[in-house]
Amino acid sequence: MTVVDETQETPTPEYRRAVRAWLAAHAPGSLAGLPADEQLRRSREFQAALYDAGYAGITWPESVGGQGLGQAEQQAFSDEAAEHELPLYPFMIGMGMCGPTVVDLGTDAQRDRYLRPLLRGEEIWCQLFSEPGAGSDVASLQSRAVLDGDRWILNGQKVWTTNAQFADFGAVLARTDPDRPKHAGLTMFIVDMHAPGVTVRPLKDMTGRSPFNEVYFDDVEIPVENVLGEIGGGWHAAVTMLGHERVSIGSARRPRRSPLEFTSLAERARAAGVDTDPVVRDRLAELYAHERALALLNSRIRQETAAGRPPGARGSVLKLAGALQLRRAIEVAGLVSGADAIAWDPSDTSGDELALAINAAPSSSIAGGTNEVQRNIIGERILGLPKEPQVDRDVPFRELAVGTQRREGTR
Amino acid sequence: MTLVPDSEVEELRAAVRRFLGDKAPSERVRAVLDGDPGHDPAVWSGLAAQGVLGLVVPEELGGGGAGHVERAVVAEELGRALTPAPFLASAVLATDALLALDDEPARAEFLPRLATGELVGTVAVAECGGEWDRTGGRTTATAADGRWELTGVKTPVLAGDTAGLVLVLARTADGPGWFAVDGAAPGLTRERLSTLDPTRRLAALRFDATPARHLASADPAAALGTVADLAAVALAAEQTGLMQRALELTVEYATLRVQFGRPIGSYQAVKHGCADVYSAWEHAVSVVRHAAWAADHDRAELPVAAALAQTYTGPAAFTAATAMVQYHGGVGYTWEHDAHLFYKRAKSAEQLLGSPAGHRARLAERLGL
Ligand SMILES: Cc1cc2nc3c(=O)[nH]c(=O)nc-3n(C[C@H](O)[C@H](O)[C@H](O)COP(=O)(O)OP(=O)(O)OC[C@H]3O[C@@H](n4cnc5c(N)ncnc54)[C@H](O)[C@@H]3O)c2cc1C
Numbered sequence: 001m002t003v004v005d006e007t008q009e010t011p012t013p014e015y016r017r018a019v020r021a022w023l024a025a026h027a028p029g030s031l032a033g034l035p036a037d038e039q040l041r042r043s044r045e046f047q048a049a050l051y052d053a054g055y056a057g058i059t060w061p062e063s064v065g066g067q068g069l070g071q072a073e074q075q076a077f078s079d080e081a082a083e084h085e086l087p088l089y090p091f092m093i094g095m096g097m098c099g100p101t102v103v104d105l106g107t108d109a110q111r112d113r114y115l116r117p118l119l120r121g122e123e124i125w126c127q128l129f130s131e132p133g134a135g136s137d138v139a140s141l142q143s144r145a146v147l148d149g150d151r152w153i154l155n156g157q158k159v160w161t162t163n164a165q166f167a168d169f170g171a172v173l174a175r176t177d178p179d180r181p182k183h184a185g186l187t188m189f190i191v192d193m194h195a196p197g198v199t200v201r202p203l204k205d206m207t208g209r210s211p212f213n214e215v216y217f218d219d220v221e222i223p224v225e226n227v228l229g230e231i232g233g234g235w236h237a238a239v240t241m242l243g244h245e246r247v248s249i250g251s252a253r254r255p256r257r258s259p260l261e262f263t264s265l266a267e268r269a270r271a272a273g274v275d276t277d278p279v280v281r282d283r284l285a286e287l288y289a290h291e292r293a294l295a296l297l298n299s300r301i302r303q304e305t306a307a308g309r310p311p312g313a314r315g316s317v318l319k320l321a322g323a324l325q326l327r328r329a330i331e332v333a334g335l336v337s338g339a340d341a342i343a344w345d346p347s348d349t350s351g352d353e354l355a356l357a358i359n360a361a362p363s364s365s366i367a368g369g370t371n372e373v374q375r376n377i378i379g380e381r382i383l384g385l386p387k388e389p390q391v392d393r394d395v396p397f398r399e400l401a402v403g404t405q406r407r408e409g410t411r
Numbered sequence: 412m413t414l415v416p417d418s419e420v421e422e423l424r425a426a427v428r429r430f431l432g433d434k435a436p437s438e439r440v441r442a443v444l445d446g447d448p449g450h451d452p453a454v455w456s457g458l459a460a461q462g463v464l465g466l467v468v469p470e471e472l473g474g475g476g477a478g479h480v481e482r483a484v485v486a487e488e489l490g491r492a493l494t495p496a497p498f499l500a501s502a503v504l505a506t507d508a509l510l511a512l513d514d515e516p517a518r519a520e521f522l523p524r525l526a527t528g529e530l531v532g533t534v535a536v537a538e539c540g541g542e543w544d545r546t547g548g549r550t551t552a553t554a555a556d557g558r559w560e561l562t563g564v565k566t567p568v569l570a571g572d573t574a575g576l577v578l579v580l581a582r583t584a585d586g587p588g589w590f591a592v593d594g595a596a597p598g599l600t601r602e603r604l605s606t607l608d609p610t611r612r613l614a615a616l617r618f619d620a621t622p623a624r625h626l627a628s629a630d631p632a633a634a635l636g637t638v639a640d641l642a643a644v645a646l647a648a649e650q651t652g653l654m655q656r657a658l659e660l661t662v663e664y665a666t667l668r669v670q671f672g673r674p675i676g677s678y679q680a681v682k683h684g685c686a687d688v689y690s691a692w693e694h695a696v697s698v699v700r701h702a703a704w705a706a707d708h709d710r711a712e713l714p715v716a717a718a719l720a721q722t723y724t725g726p727a728a729f730t731a732a733t734a735m736v737q738y739h740g741g742v743g744y745t746w747e748h749d750a751h752l753f754y755k756r757a758k759s760a761e762q763l764l765g766s767p768a769g770h771r772a773r774l775a776e777r778l779g780l
Contacts, residue, residue: 266778266780269780275780278772281771281772281775281780282768282771282772282775284775284780285722285771285772285774285775285778285780286722286771288719288774288778289698289719289722289723289771289774290694290723292698292719293694293695293697293698293719293723294694296414296694296697296698296700296701297693297694297696297697299412299414299697300414300415300696300697300700303413303414303415304415307415314693317689317690317693320686320690321690321694372679372683374686375679375682375683375686375687376679376682376683376686378685378686378689378690379676379679379682379683379685379686380682382686382689383658383662383682383685383686383689384662384666385662385665385666385674385676385677385681385682385685386666386673386674386676386677387677388677388679389673389677
């Protein structure tokens, strides 16, 4: 089997060699099986080591503690990182979404205060957008912040908040002016997750793990200097962050040997002796074609970004394709493994890994914007197709019920 | 690996697009389909004048000395415009075959003429079922007094009815061999086939003790493999061009056509279908650029890259064309509209170099499965 030498993608072979050597010496290996506290401690240690070695915030400006390097270096790092199982999960939201938004929209004081500790793994962030009644339609959220002297008072409930269980800060989106239409009356704040009135309750996801949470805000005080962006400019801030989110989700390199990748499934097919079955071979080849096409599209978009053409809404293509690829892979996994995919010897950890991957797959079709929402974005923002009629445009939020319906008897 | 074309390549694309827009718009494409030779000689000579027929031919042989990246861009534009022209037969198959063989005199004789378009070449390999047989199939080549003769049937052959130079893979006593046959040779019967795709002519060629010139080749079967891989790349490029244009026209229509008081493109069934085609097109472009890059810079990677290109783009382009017909409704099913030309070209291209299942089987094999 020929494998493309990804080093050819980047004009920075020396940088890549240095990354490779550093990771080989410092990657801590799998933390599976360790107690949660210990995992978090080791994760923080590793993030700090990354920072000290100059591999945190590679594309962030030097003035905020980043490296001020380009996409080529970021790409080289991501490629090399994909060879390891790095414990970077706790910092994913801060590094991929909140941090870049503070870089873009933060005041100098905010950048000074928050970015370095984030890069060093000292402070963990979460993103508090979704609410029970406002997921895809984030702008219909109900959480309220009211100005009271030199502080804002926040009340409301958020849900599915990834990493809130160990977050120190959150980027929270709240309604600050219910008299304006729903997109116009929002403001983004930096909230201290340890402040009085913040309650975090773990939620179990369908894999049985609890990576996300419900978060309640009861009269939580937020200093005025913690507005991120403009008062009333929350939607712009959210769109900025969602742009970073799509790119960071869409272009994240999964560890190469995830159980739903072609190579792993081909190995399973060999082990099960079904690799000569023409149907299995046909489906595996098709799976490879889609997997490789997505990898090549990722490389191409990164090369274009490096050449000065940012991906914009095309991040949605990557995100959507990644989610669809998992569905395809699960079908092939069933074909390859048959009954072994549903029952296996308890000593066979690869059975557990496959089961976890199958059970976790739906999250990629929902989190960070559902497949349907990604298709809307592609259709409207890239292809310029007409938007759907909106019943709630230009209507003051307080006249809307459940976020989207005009209340009876108003107007 | 470079997946972003440089400005020279983009200029080439713009020039070809401009030329085809001027000289080969849809009305002109339709006008030439029924006559002979089934394409527009003025377009062919115009392409030759732009220097795009010999892009992969070395300069000393009258070519452009460029590469597959450049040729893929031209193929993409020809696919976008559905241009009927023997480009794939002559500038791709015949040219690549001469370059893959080891016959210096034949190269010197034919390549300059192929590059100027004065000579149209093609390759005749397929026999039953359209699959390419590395053994030469049932077409036999026999030598008497140092003169070779071919007997057998090759079908379907691209531009086989008009090509002046036919490069044939035939079976000799010592295994497969390559032969050059003059389009006007005695004992050669050329029968135009009925085709699904009216924009691309195919013919059956019957050889009956037809005189042929044996072409030197150290490894004729390996040369065929290279020719097939490079053709897969060029065809995939054409397919991405087709997808892009089909989507553009569909989006345009979905924006204008109103039903139930709304443009149809505001309905998610339509919008999401278009989004999926767009997504597939972005993938296809990446796959094709990678394959063209491999053809120029990493021949060890080419077999996988080429099989990948056909595995991905063939079905994707047909899906795009099907969506085009569907979202144009009755208009799309009407002869006057171009949608059916996209549909037929896409279906035919999907099968032209072997079935999608065949490409997937090749890919599996090349991946070491
Ligand atoms: C693992 C995971 C982690 C998450 N982490 C975070 C986090 O850290 N922070 C955070 O703020 N949120 C987080 N979320 C929430 C996530 O952003 C939302 O779940 C998501 O945006 C969808 O919203 P919803 O769940 O309310 O579904 P809904 O919006 O109610 O959607 C339900 C269904 O309706 C469809 N639908 C909705 N609107 C449309 C439309 N306009 N057109 C067509 N179909 C539509 C959807 O596609 C979906 O199929 C996370 C979710 C998951 C699964």
